[in-house]
Amino acid sequence: MIVICSMTGNYFTNRDYTRVKTIEELLLMIQIISTEIKFSRTPMDAIIEKLSRRKDFRHLDFITDCVEIMKTRSFPEAWKLTVEDSGFHNEERQLLLSLGANFGTSDVEGQLSNCELHKKLLENNLNNAREKCSKFGKLYTSLGVLGGFLIAVLVV
Amino acid sequence: MQKLKEVIRILPERLKKLLEEINPELACDIQEIRVRADKPLVLVLKGASAFITYNGRISFILPHNAVAVRADEIEQIFNNACGYSVHSHLKNISQGFVTITGGHRVGIAGEAITEDGSIIGIKNITSLNVRIAREHKSSAEEVIKYIYTGSLNSLIIAGPPLSGKTTMLRDIARRLSGLSLSRYYKTVVVDERNEISASNLGNIQNDLGINTDVLSSYPKSEGILSALRSLSPDIIICDEVGFIKEVMAIEEGINSGVKFIVSVHASDKRELLSRPQSKRLIMSGAFDKVVLLKDANNPCRIKEIFEARNLEDEIRSGITDDCDMLDDRKLLYKP
Numbered sequence: 001m002i003v004i005c006s007m008t009g010n011y012f013t014n015r016d017y018t019r020v021k022t023i024e025e026l027l028l029m030i031q032i033i034s035t036e037i038k039f040s041r042t043p044m045d046a047i048i049e050k051l052s053r054r055k056d057f058r059h060l061d062f063i064t065d066c067v068e069i070m071k072t073r074s075f076p077e078a079w080k081l082t083v084e085d086s087g088f089h090n091e092e093r094q095l096l097l098s099l100g101a102n103f104g105t106s107d108v109e110g111q112l113s114n115c116e117l118h119k120k121l122l123e124n125n126l127n128n129a130r131e132k133c134s135k136f137g138k139l140y141t142s143l144g145v146l147g148g149f150l151i152a153v154l155v156v
Numbered sequence: 157m158q159k160l161k162e163v164i165r166i167l168p169e170r171l172k173k174l175l176e177e178i179n180p181e182l183a184c185d186i187q188e189i190r191v192r193a194d195k196p197l198v199l200v201l202k203g204a205s206a207f208i209t210y211n212g213r214i215s216f217i218l219p220h221n222a223v224a225v226r227a228d229e230i231e232q233i234f235n236n237a238c239g240y241s242v243h244s245h246l247k248n249i250s251q252g253f254v255t256i257t258g259g260h261r262v263g264i265a266g267e268a269i270t271e272d273g274s275i276i277g278i279k280n281i282t283s284l285n286v287r288i289a290r291e292h293k294s295s296a297e298e299v300i301k302y303i304y305t306g307s308l309n310s311l312i313i314a315g316p317p318l319s320g321k322t323t324m325l326r327d328i329a330r331r332l333s334g335l336s337l338s339r340y341y342k343t344v345v346v347d348e349r350n351e352i353s354a355s356n357l358g359n360i361q362n363d364l365g366i367n368t369d370v371l372s373s374y375p376k377s378e379g380i381l382s383a384l385r386s387l388s389p390d391i392i393i394c395d396e397v398g399f400i401k402e403v404m405a406i407e408e409g410i411n412s413g414v415k416f417i418v419s420v421h422a423s424d425k426r427e428l429l430s431r432p433q434s435k436r437l438i439m440s441g442a443f444d445k446v447v448l449l450k451d452a453n454n455p456c457r458i459k460e461i462f463e464a465r466n467l468e469d470e471i472r473s474g475i476t477d478d479c480d481m482l483d484d485r486k487l488l489y490k491p
Contacts, residue, residue, distance in 0.1 A: 043241035075240040104240030107277060111243050 001152045008147075016133040019089050022059040023126040026092065027119060029060060030099070034115040037108055044075050044104040062086040076100060091125055157183055159288050162258035164189075166236035166286070168229045171197065177212045187318055187452065192283035193230050196222035203318065203452035234281050237262045247373075248349065250275045259289040259354025259362055287318075289351060291362055295320060295456035296327035302445050302461055303328065308341070308391060308415045312437055312464065314422040315449030320456035321419035322351050322395055324449070326362055327456075328417055329393050333365030340367040344389040346379030347372050352395055380405035384412055391415045398433020403440050410442040422448070425460070429471055438467050 029051060036042040036050070051057065052067045062082040069078035079100035083093055099118040104111070160183050164175045167189075175183075188200035196218065199206045206214050207222040215222075237254045238245045245254050254262045266281035303309055315321045325345075329352070333343040347353045347370055354361035355372040364370065369387050371379040376394050380402070383389050392409060394402075397418040406416050420437060422428040428448065429435060437443060443464040450457040 037243050041244045041246070043239050043244040045239055045241070074236060104238065104242055105235055106242055107246055108243045 001148050001155065004148065016129065018059065019092075020126065020129045020133050022088060023092060023122055023129055025057050025060050026096070027122055027126065029057065029063075030115050030119050030122070034112055034119075037111045037115070041108065045070060048075070062088075075104065079103070089125075089129075092122070095121055095125070159258065159260070159290060160184075160186055163256070163260050163286050163288055166233055166256060166262070168232050171223070171225070171229070174208060174210075174212055174223060178208070178214065182214060187288055189286040189288075190283065191225040191230060191233060191286075193227040194224060195283075196224050200318075230281055230284060233284055234262075234264070237284070237286075246277065250277055251349075252278070253349065255350040255354070256286075257354070257361065259351050261287045261289070261349065261351055263287065289354065290320075290323050290455070291326060292320070292323050292456055293327060293330070293363075295324050296331055298458055299324065299447055300328065300331055302447065303332070303417065309444035310410065310416045310442055311418075312434065312443050312446045313417065313419040313449065314428050314434060314446060315419070315459075316423040316451050317421065318452035318455065319449040321449060324456050325393050325395060325417065325419055326352050326364065329368050330363055330365040332391055333367035341390040342388065343368040344383040344387050344392045345370045346374055346376050346383060346392060346394040348374060348376050348379065349395065352393070377401040377405040380409055384409050384414060389414055391417060393417045395419050396421065398431075398436060400436065403436050403442075406437075406442050407440055410440075416442065423451070424448070425462075429467060435471055438464055439471060441465075441468065 032051060033047055036047045042050075048063060048070065049067055051060075052063045057063065062085070065085070066078045066082040069081055073081075080097060083096045083100060086093065086096075088096070095118055099114065102110075102114045106114070157180050160175070164172050167175065171191075175189075178186075182201065185201045186199050187202070188198075190198040190200065190205075192198075196207050199208060199214065201214070204216060206216045207218055208214055209219050209221045210223055211221075213219075234254075235242070237256050238249075239256075242249070248254050249264060252264050254264065256262060263285035264278050264281055265283040265285075266278040268275045269277040269279055299311075299313070303311055313321050313324055329343050329345050332341040334340070343365065345352050345364055345368055347355065350372050352362065353364055353370045353372060355370060360370055360372075369383070369389070371383060374382065376397060377399070380392055380394070383392055384405075392414055393416075395418070397403070397406070398420055406418070409416060418437065420428075420431070420434045422431055422434050425448065427434075428446065429438075438446065441464075446462045446464050446467060447458055448460045448462070449455075450459045
């Protein structure tokens with residue numbers, strides 16, 4: 001019982017930690033997209049393909065799925081489908097959908113502004129997620145262990 | 157049919173389905189697909205405009221149930237043509253076109269965005285014209301014997317729109333760099349609009365022969381100079397030449413012993429001798445022969461072939477207004 005409750009506490013701690021890591025990777029992803037657009041004018045399909053080959057995006061599996069779907073469908077459709085299926089926190093999912101809706105439909109300046117805006121919004125999310133993580137991280141674990149003990153005592 | 161499939165890929169599902177159901181024989185004759193916001197979809201078949209009905213019937217007279225294109229579909233087609241990467245095509249968009257996979261050109265009409273007097277983009281797009289590029293691997297069979305007459309000649313290929321100028325340039329490149337003339341000529345294609353090579357992300361989609369280098373998206377004058385500096389070509393091929401910078405680059409090449417094959421717009425001899433672009437090229441003295449192609453109904457078919465120096469004389473003597481007066485003996489070829 002103690003083990004199960006501790007694991008539940010850990011699950012919640014990990015969920016917050018994973019969200020922080022995911023947002024950090026998303027920020028890096030947007031930075032790479034901005035750079036590709038700014039300096040190489042790289043088309044979106046090539047950028048996504050490049051991103052899918054990166055090994056450091058451990059939480060961004062949706063990019064690989066997007067590349068697969070782009071073989072048969074247009075980029076915006078593929079992006080929408082994979083983001084909706086990504087399992088990200090709702091706030092990040094909405095941000096990614098709005099980011100993707102404007103991808104590739106304007107000139108370089110428009111694209112960079114789109115990236116910049118979403119970067120700022122994601123940074124906000126990151127701060128909140130980090131705060132939550134440090135505030136509740138240990139609490140979830142402790143609550144899990146203590147809750148386990150409490151249930152064990154009550155049962156016995 | 158394969159070429160049409162490459163093109164309809166960029167259309168919205170509704171239009172795609174309609175065009176997929178067209179009789180394959182008719183589909184092979186489609187040269188252009190023209191879409192205008194809130195207007196009927198127009199197909200150009202052998203130079204004539206036709207309409208398509210909701211049941212897939214093609215009519216050369218506007219039927220009451222002709223399929224119309226919505227404004228949002230124009231935007232979708234445009235974004236598809238750019239591969240949802242408008243930022244990658246800005247230079248071409250400002251020149252009024254985008255080249256899609258397969259080398260097909262999508263012409264754009266809308267409201268120009270200008271800065272310091274030059275166009276930097278197009279907004280509020282109202283119509284698009286998708287031109288289907290063809291690859292006829294025997295289109296240059298007739299003209300190739302005029303390129304090599306003991307030695308290589310420089311050639312101007314003139315013709316009206318859709319007469320097959322680019323198709324012919326493509327086949328000439330393939331033949332010259334292949335073994336058609338007993339040697340693998342070092343050929344450079346300066347492909348500013350990526351129509352000859354259909355180059356996409358470094359992938360050259362059209363067969364241009366084994367000894368051809370392609371300079372994609374280079375402005376023609378700079379591409380020519382770059383080829384002269386670094387690629388030591390026997391022959392340079394480029395499409396739609398005529399600006400003074402380009403003619404100057406060609407002159408530099410001619411002085412280095414390189415031959416050129418270029419194309420220009422001109423429907424007939426009168427236009428050829430009066431349009432500044434073709435006149436400038438002929439007067440440069442850089443060319444040996446001028447090939448005039450027929451029209452959209454007879455793509456890649458030769459109408460006439462002239463000695464460039466004779467045309468140069470005619471321009472100098474100023475008798476360009478009435479071309480019927482020109483001596484037919486100056487023609488090298490008249491079918």
